[in-house]
Amino acid sequence: MxxxxxxxxxxxxxxxxxxxxxxxxxxxxxxxxxxxxxxxATSFILNPPYSAEGNGMIFVEKALSMMDKGYGAIIIQNSAGSGKAIEYNKRILEHSTLLASIKMPVDLFIGKSSVQTNIYVFRVGEPHHKDQIVKFIDFSNDGYTRTNRKKASNNLVDTDRAKERYQEVVDLVRFGKSKLNIFTEKEYYEGTIDPKNGADWNQSAPIDIKPRLEDFKKTVADYLAWEVSNLIQNSSKENDNLGK
Known part of the structure; x- marks a missing residue:
């Protein structure tokens, strides 16, 4: 239905x-x-059925196409942004700008289903430009602990500053990196997408593999410590043998 x-x-x-x-x-x-x-309509919030065409993005395209301006936010299976809805996504970006992609906790819908979801935030009425900065936020830790016990009196417990975390996500989407406080730079990344791609909406902060002087010094120190430890052990064995 x-x-x-x-x-x-x-x-x-x-x-x-x-x-x-x-x-x-x-x-x-x-x-x-x-x-x-x-x-x-100048705004909408949508959680479309993932079984529909384009992983549910058919509903998102329809809703956005009927707006002249405003904002939209959807929560949807993240595969919609990484290859399952390419044609829908490309058409959406012809008239709307992707402002943010937020990776949600995998247990967000615990008790009903376990799927990886993302929230995508759009500004309507402005085609997405290839140089537009998109805020990618890893919200895997939203501060809440969930339980699968249906009869529990409280299935959602704030165990790690949940309210502050949700507010920071809002601030990051609105104002950018200057609002980083609880989240780290590994959880927040500003990048771009290709409007002609349609499968690059789920990104994360790139891993820095460039060697640093501090890393080199630590490696050398660890190696020297290992060598000294071996020398001491060998010396102790030689003394034991001489003692016999």
Whole structure:
């Protein structure tokens, strides 16, 4: 069954829900009082069904294409950003900019499923430029400990500054590296993607393999310590033999 978009009417404070197929039956227009006017959505949050076309990105493309401006955030299986939705992703980037890719804890949906998910954040109405900086955040440790016990009184426990971590992710997406505090540079990386690729949305900080002087000194010190230890052991054995 295809997902249902819950469209909230603004004005009198009422919530008018449309029970329709969001891919085929919704044209972006008001369905109640202002039927001849376009629904002016400027933001959306979406968790599409991963079994749908493009790992669920078919819903994301539809939602973004019906907006003229604003922001969107989705949580989806991360394979959608690494090869399972290439054509959808390339079309999305023709009219929307990927601002951030956030790797979530693998046990986020514990008790229901164990899948690696990412949150992708978009700015709508501006094609993604190849030089646009994308914030890649490894949020594998979100500060919460989860339990799979269905009858537990509390299945979610803040064990590592969870609230502060979530706030820092928000700040990093908005303001960038200057907001690094709890997270390390291994968990936060600013890079670029190729708008014509569609499979490079999941990146991590590059591993620095360049040898450093400090590493060389430590290696030499470790080797000398090993040599001295061997000399002492050999000397002790020789003295023991002479004593016999």
């Amino acid at each position: 295809l997902a249902i978009l819950n469209m909230i009417m603004m004005g009198d404070g009422s919530s008018n829900i449309l029970n329709k197929n969001s891919l085929t039956d919704f044209d972006g227009m008001y369905s109640f009082n202002q039927k001849n006017e376009k629904f002016p």
